[in-house]
Amino acid sequence: MPTAIKAPVVWINGFPGTGKKTIADAMKQLDPNITVLDNHKLIDPVDAVLSRDHLDYNIRRKQLRQAILQRFVRHPSSHDRLVVFTDFQSDNELGQSVAQEYASAARHAHRPFLPVYLTCGLEANIERVDNAERVASGTKKLLDQELLRxxxxxxxxxxxxxxxxxxxxxTEKTALENARKILDTVEGWRDAE
Structure with a gap:
């Protein structure tokens, strides 16, 4: 009996305001079976109970992240659904460690892993941070243009x-165009199997 092809794990890493969630939501619009886990689903619950400078803040973030990775990446019931994570991890010790958790979970589950690095021009990025939809999102998204700069x-x-x-x-392409590019890539992986 042939082994079922496991759905990939897509990890979109980009600065705040580059369009990570918008693109992930566009992917879900194109394929409603996709699971989208925006990084604020992993940040805001911890922010609600601990300040970011609290000693246990990163420990709690890791505990929540590991529970999410267990449910949506490692657990066999999740293996047939493409899962898309959005994130902002910089190239420092903490960022490297957090990013490796996603790759490790995919590897443990024998699922393909696709990192997507999302950028946009600085001025476009700064304008997007002040977007009314972002301000009204009810999340702890970065809204400070100078902090982003x-x-x-x-x-x-x-x-x-x-x-x-x-x-x-x-910067120039629509969220749907970028979503299609990501989906075409993972579909190409499935076709090659």
Missing amino acids: DMRGRCELFRFQGYPCLMIDS
Whole structure:
């Protein structure tokens, strides 16, 4: 009996306001069977009970992340659904460690893993951070344009070595165009199996 092909895990990493959630939601619009897990589903519950400078903050974030990865990546009942995570991890020790958790979960479940690195021009990025929809989202999304400008000036996005990846600049293309590009890539993987 042939082994069922397991659905990939897509991890979209980009600065705040580059369109990660918008693209992930567009992917779900194109394929309603996709599971989208926006990074604020992993941040906001912990932010609600602990400040970011609390000693247990990152421990609680990791516990929640591991529970989500168990349910949506490792557990066999999830293996037939493409899962898309959005994230912002910089190339520092914490960012590297957090990012590796996603790759490790996919590897443990024997699922393909596709990192997507999302960028956009600085001015477009700054405008998007002040977007009314973002402000009204009810999440703890970054809204401070100067903080974003500072972050972009001093941080580099974490990028995996040794994984096929996609680099997407969202400045000019629509969320649907970018969503199709990601879906075409993972469909190509399935066709090749």
